[in-house]
């Protein structure tokens with residue numbers, strides 16, 4: 135049995151880079167340093183795999199050659215009037231860059247999973263920016279950590295031990311030197327280990343953020359209770375925030391996808407800005423998919439916009455709500471779709487899935503999912519971070535090289551190569 139050391143985990147936005155993978159006869163036999171999520175991913179990486187490209191004929195998916203699948207995908211996308219593309223958060227930056235080129239070539243819309251998670255965070259940050267830093271600085275310096283509407287012990291299990299309350303930093307060495315505050319609608323696993331748990335009424339984040347701002351600025355709160363939290367408790371927490379040396383606010387989709395949406399983020403940014411009049415305070419969204427930050431970064435470099443980019447006018451346009459893929463599908467406007475490393479059929483709104491099932495879908499993904507069942511063309515790929523290498527961005531925007539651990543099954547190529555083949559085919563069809 136051999137060991138591959140310093141492997142980067144391709145699961146959540148923490149991108150833990152200290153995994154040790156045990157390999158026996160070309161297969162993964164064990165994982166050291168991983169959390170339950172990463173161990174499950176590595177030990178089951180080969181389940182539900184698709185081994186051959188498939189094209190739908192007479193209503194059934196039939197195995198075919200890679201060349202035929204690529205040709206069919208190229209035809210469908212090139213001949214569509216308004217194709218859309220979605221996914222991109224579970225693949226490499228190199229693949230994302232090629233996908234943007236492809237969708238620009240066919241004059242379609244390209245969107246990533248931000249549209250269903252931290253899109254409102256991005257919109258809030260557009261307004262005024264946000265003070266942030268790396269996870270390394272938080273590990274070394276933060277003495278007060280807030281998780282707002284986020285439950286990292288279940289969604290990002292090593293976040294606390296690698297980067298926050300339980301991390302051994304340069305200047306903060308133990309749990310006793312850090313205060314943990316959790317704001318959530320229920321007592322989550324993370325709330326159980328918090329020093330202060332603030333149980334907020336569902337959908338009242340905006341109200342509580344406003345009340346905290348009021349208290350932080352030394353103004354009097356008139357209400358006895360805001361969002362289900364007593365005035366004394368709000369004032370006590372405001373005192374804690376002001377008196378820390380280095381504070382950080384992490385927020386999850388519980389803040390972005392509830393009433394208020396990007397206005398919640400706007401207000402959270404304002405709170406952190408107010409706190410910087412007294413102390414050092416930063417903030418960071420808890421990004422889920424391991425390369426969703428990379429998707430936002432590459433989209434922005436190449437088009438100027440982080441998601442929901444529409445090339446149908448011949449130049450990039452961005453107007454979430456109008457140019458987001460979910461909205462386009464709900465309105466029934468798209469006439470073909472390219473899905474990469476995602477399963478929208480299992481989590482998009484019902485009307486969007488209904489339309490997706492009516493139009494030709496090209497799916498590039500290693501596994502069989504609900505989206506496979508409605509796809510016209512399916513091209514399986516090798517897995518980034520396990521079978522192929524590439525680049526991904528950690529939740530704090532630090533680019534990290536993902537290692538290859540084992541060889542992919544015969545015939546499976548990385549996403550970036552498949553996308554390049556489709557793009558080249560489209561260009562050849564157009565004579566250029």
Ligand code: SF4
Nearest residue numbers: 143146149150169292
């Ligand atoms: S916390 Fe996230 S990146 Fe780290 S090992 Fe667990 S699943 Fe992987």
